[in-house]
Amino acid sequence: MFKKRDVAIISAAATKCGEQWDKSIKDLAWEAGVKAVEEAGISGKDIEYLVVGNMSGGMFVGQEHIGALVADFLGLNPIPSLRVEGACASGGIAFFQGYLAVASGLYDIVAVGGVEKMTDVEQEQATTALSGAMDFEWEAYFGATFPGIYALMAKRYMHEYGLKRESLAKVSVKNHYHGSMNPLAHFRNKITVDEALNAPMVADPLGKYDCCPISDGAALVILAPLEIAKKYTDTPIIVKSSVMASDTLSLLRRRDICTLDATVNAAEKAFKLAHLERSQVDVIEVHDCFTIAEILAIEDLGFAKKGEGWKLYEEGETYVGGRLPVNTDGGLKASGHPVGATGIKQIVELVKQLRGEAEKGRQVDNAEVGLAHNVGGSGATAVVTILSRG
Amino acid sequence: MAPPAHWRRAKERYRLLGSKCENCGSIYFPPTKVCPKCRRRGKIVQTEFSGRGKVFSYTIIHAAPKTFEKYTPYILALIELEEGPKVMSQIVDCKPEEVKIGMEVEACFRKLFEQDDDGIISYGFKFRPIDDSWRK
Numbered sequence: 118m119f120k121k122r123d124v125a126i127i128s129a130a131a132t133k134c135g136e137q138w139d140k141s142i143k144d145l146a147w148e149a150g151v152k153a154v155e156e157a158g159i160s161g162k163d164i165e166y167l168v169v170g171n172m173s174g175g176m177f178v179g180q181e182h183i184g185a186l187v188a189d190f191l192g193l194n195p196i197p198s199l200r201v202e203g204a205c206a207s208g209g210i211a212f213f214q215g216y217l218a219v220a221s222g223l224y225d226i227v228a229v230g231g232v233e234k235m236t237d238v239e240q241e242q243a244t245t246a247l248s249g250a251m252d253f254e255w256e257a258y259f260g261a262t263f264p265g266i267y268a269l270m271a272k273r274y275m276h277e278y279g280l281k282r283e284s285l286a287k288v289s290v291k292n293h294y295h296g297s298m299n300p301l302a303h304f305r306n307k308i309t310v311d312e313a314l315n316a317p318m319v320a321d322p323l324g325k326y327d328c329c330p331i332s333d334g335a336a337l338v339i340l341a342p343l344e345i346a347k348k349y350t351d352t353p354i355i356v357k358s359s360v361m362a363s364d365t366l367s368l369l370r371r372r373d374i375c376t377l378d379a380t381v382n383a384a385e386k387a388f389k390l391a392h393l394e395r396s397q398v399d400v401i402e403v404h405d406c407f408t409i410a411e412i413l414a415i416e417d418l419g420f421a422k423k424g425e426g427w428k429l430y431e432e433g434e435t436y437v438g439g440r441l442p443v444n445t446d447g448g449l450k451a452s453g454h455p456v457g458a459t460g461i462k463q464i465v466e467l468v469k470q471l472r473g474e475a476e477k478g479r480q481v482d483n484a485e486v487g488l489a490h491n492v493g494g495s496g497a498t499a500v501v502t503i504l505s506r507g
Numbered sequence: 508m509a510p511p512a513h514w515r516r517a518k519e520r521y522r523l524l525g526s527k528c529e530n531c532g533s534i535y536f537p538p539t540k541v542c543p544k545c546r547r548r549g550k551i552v553q554t555e556f557s558g559r560g561k562v563f564s565y566t567i568i569h570a571a572p573k574t575f576e577k578y579t580p581y582i583l584a585l586i587e588l589e590e591g592p593k594v595m596s597q598i599v600d601c602k603p604e605e606v607k608i609g610m611e612v613e614a615c616f617r618k619l620f621e622q623d624d625d626g627i628i629s630y631g632f633k634f635r636p637i638d639d640s641w642r643k
Contacts, residue, residue, distance in 0.1 A: 241572065241573055244572060245572055248572065252537070254516055254537065255536075255537040255594075255595060256595050258619065258629075258631075259583075259595055259596050259597060259619065259631070260568065260571065260575045260578070260581060260583055260597050260619070260620075261583055261595055262568055262570065262571055262572065262583075264570070265566050265568050265583050268566035268583075269564045269565070269566050269583070269584075269585050269595075270564070271566075272564045272565060272566055272608070273563065273564035273585075273608070276564070276608050317569070318567070318569045319569055319570045320566045320567065320568050320569065320570070320583075321566050321567040321569070321603075322566075323566075367537065367595070368585060368593075368595065369536060369537060369585075369592070369593045369594065369595060370535070370536075370543075370592075370593075374563075374564065374585065
């Protein structure tokens, strides 16, 4: 792939996730934006291009035209501003687009953000909006729900590889534990395996604690060419690669419903472009919209063999301090899933980890390389980004 | 949803129709206008399935959107048709605790949902366990 120059992240900021009744979509975008701009020590005038991930402003708050909205509210006019949408991968796609803009040499200082305000509608309306990530005509129309789609994957995976609900619960317990130390997390309570197993069923075998929450939140990072990044920060984080891949929208024509081929393809290319091996990665942020999704992710990214990812949870290897720390911020499950912002929120967490600035108890020792993995729908879109300390 | 959004897919939903590529012989569901294997060289025609298949995976939906709420808990399944393609559908005439992966099922014509109290009633295929007991 053509690459003109190296790209670095010079600042990164996120809002707290959760039900933020006092904040509108504008307030959230403004909060993350101002934090990131101040951290970079630049002013709005220095930003040349803005890309914002947002899944469904229209259905969540009756607001479209999000690119212009955020540019206007951050005082960035008259720069080009673009809103991108790829369901829950909207943030990851925004990052990928911003990366292309800087790597190609077209722009120097680029802001990439994500924002979603989900709690202004009833939960019923929010889940209807989210179900738009599926194939409406052949999945949702027949009674499929979003948790239902992942439940179909989980049930088949259990059948093929002997996974038990206890192992799914362990994913959630670990994410709540990490989230308990993250001040920006939606949920900061620890849970037990028993609590997870005894929670109400959503779509068998997935219970309440197997599903991520509906959250409000925003995140924004600022990109610059690596050669000038030191002008803005002592600790630039290098973007080693950022790759996006696609797959069938519905589960119906997948090669294997226990594998997200979009993740496999994006990861393969991302590691190749980064000239890195899996063993060199110190911390990963994966898209755990449901517990089964985290297990599939670590397999599809190449950190475990197909059918064996869940075994890492039996030995606690995915905790901070373990061999492969996964979702040190609490993941989508505990830190929250403001859909369009999630892909950027993951990058913000990795920047924190690679700079050694995460809170006590959840900082991975001497983390040098991190990977972010953001998925849209049931796997029709995946974005994999690899970062390293400068 | 306006009526056309329902009726433009009615034939495929009522009779379980998919697509066949006459160039390579592949059969697809959902219906497609392009053969992913042959691309431009493909020649897509409509094809009807026998309606028989096996449960490939399933879930019991406990939390559903308003249109499906009154049917909860219901069985949602991914069914592998005997011709090969998979469809997503509900399984009826079967208790949630009775459904199994590998269970043989057949398509039947049912109501899918009612849009609001006085809105359109939508119909299409669902699947039920194959009952061969009458043969004995």
